[in-house]
Amino acid sequence: MNALAARFNAIFGADMAGPLAALAAVLVVFGFASPHFLTGATFGSVAFQLPELGVLTLAMLMPILTGGLNLAITFTANIAGLTLAWTLQANGGVDAGPGAFLLGSALALAVGAASGLVMGLVMGLVIAFTRAHPILVSLSMMIFLRGLGEFLTRGGDISGFPTFVAPIGHGSILGIPVPLLILIACVIASHVLLSRSKLGFSTYMIGSNIESARYSGINTRKVLVLVYMLSGVMAAVAGIIMLARFNSVRVGHGESYLLITVLACFLGGINPFGGFGRVLPVFVALIVLQLLSSGLNLLGANQHLTTAVWGILLIVVMVLRWFSAKFIRIVK
Template sequence: LKANGGADAGFGIFLVGSLLAVMVGAASGVVMGLVIAFTRAHPILVSLSMMIFLRGLGEFLTRGGDISGFPPFVGVIGHGSVAGIPVPLIVFVLCVLAWHLLLGRTKLGFNTYMIGSNLEATRYSGINTRNAIVLVYTLSGVMCSIAGIIMLARFNSVRIGHGESYLLITVLACFLGGVNPFGGFGRVIPVFVALVVLQLLSSGLNLIGANQHLATAVWGILLVGVMILRWAVSRIKISIVRRGS
C-alpha cells in the first residue's frame, strides 16, 4: 500500500491489498487442512506451527516494525457506522449468520459435525473427510483475514502479533458457548452470545476504572471456572444415570 501511494492511495489499491490478504489467509488454511487431513497430525499442533511460521515470516517482511499511514477511507471500515450501527459490528453479524447457515443448513456443516464426532466412522460412511477438513480450514483462514482487515482499519496500523491477545478470548468464548473441545458439538449463536457477554464484562471493568490487564486476568479465571463447572455437571449427570439404572 505504501509503495502505491501510502495515505494517498486509492480505493482500488486497498481493494487489491485486501483481496491478497484474504488469499493469503485462505492459502494458510489450505496448507493446514492438507497437513491435518493427510498426516492426521493434531490440529492444535498444526495451528501453532502455522502461527509461528506466519509470525516469523511477517517479522522478516516488516523487519519487526509497524505499518501505518493508510488512506482516510480505511478508517470508515473500523470506526464508521451505517444507520447508527458500527461497520465492524455489521461485518461481525454477517459472518456469524454465514457460519450459522453453513453449519446448520449445508452438507459441509453436517460433515463437519460428523467428523468432529467420529472421523473414522464418517470416512467409512462414504464422506470425503479430507475435502471437508481442507475446506473448513480454508474458510477459517478467510475469516482470520477479514478480522485482520478490521483490526487494521480500527488501529490504523498493522503489527505482527496484534491478534495474539485475542487467543484467550477466542478459547473462552468457545467454552462459554458450549463448544466441545473434542469435537462433534457446538453452535454459532451461543458462541456469539458468549462474545457479547465477554465484551460487556470488559466494558463494565473499563467503566469502573479497573486496570485494562484486570480483564485478561478475569477471563483466565473465568475459563478455569467454566472447565470446573463442566466437570461438575458431567459428574452430576453420571451420578443421575447410575441412580436411575
C-alpha cells in the same frame, strides 16, 4: 418447571442457557456495582471493541468443531493485514488517485482475504494428509508466521492508508458501527454454513468420530482442508478490521485475543473435543466477555486483572461442565 425448560430448549436450544445466564449475571452485578454500566456509552464501547475478537472467535470455532484447534489465527490476521497494507501502498497509498483507489481497494481486500485462505490451506493439507495433531501444525504455522512477519517488518509498524480504509474500522451505518455489521454478517454466514450445508453436517460428523465419518462416505480430508481454509479467511477479515481500526498493522496486533477466542467458544457451549456446538451461543458468550471487560474497566481494574478473570472463568466453565455431566448421568 420441566415444561418451561422444554419450551426454552425448543426456542433457544439447550446450549443457550449457560450464556444467557452469564449475560444476566454480568448485567445485574455490574449494573449494581457501577451506575455508569447500563448506559449507552458502555454498549457503544462493546459494539466498537467486539468485532475483531468476534471474527477471530469464528475463525477458531470451525476447527474446534472438528476436534482440532487453530493457534495461528492471530498471526494469520496480522499477515493478512500486512499483505493488505503492502498492496495498498503499491497502488498509491494515501495519495492514490480515483482509478488507483478503486482498483487498489478491490485488489487489496481480495489479496488480504486470499492470504488468509492460503495459510489455512497449508494447515488443512498438512492436518488432513499427514494426520498430524492440529495443535502441533497450527503452533508451527504460528511460529513461522510470527518469524516471517518480524523479518519482513523488522518489528515495526506499517501505516498510511487511503481514506476508504477508515470507515471499515470507525464508520457507522444508521448508527451501527461498520465493524459490528461485518461481525453480524460473519455470524449469520457461519450459522447458515454450519446448520444448513453439507459442509456443516460433515464438520460435526468429523468432530464426533472421524473414522465413522470416513466409513459413512464423507471425504474427511476435503472437509478438513475446507474448514481450515475458511478459518484462514475469517482470520484475514479480522486482520482487515484491525488494520482499519488502528490505522496501522504489525505482527503483534491482537496477540492477546488467542486464548479469549477459546474461552468464548467453551463458554458458548462448544465441545472442546468437537462434534457439538452452535454459533449463536458463542456470539452471546462474546458479548458476556466484552461486557465483563467493560465492567471491570469502569470499576478501575487494569487489563491484567481482566485477563486473570478470563482465565479463572475458563477454569470455572470446565468445572461446571464436569459437574453438569455428572449430574445428568446420576439423574439418568
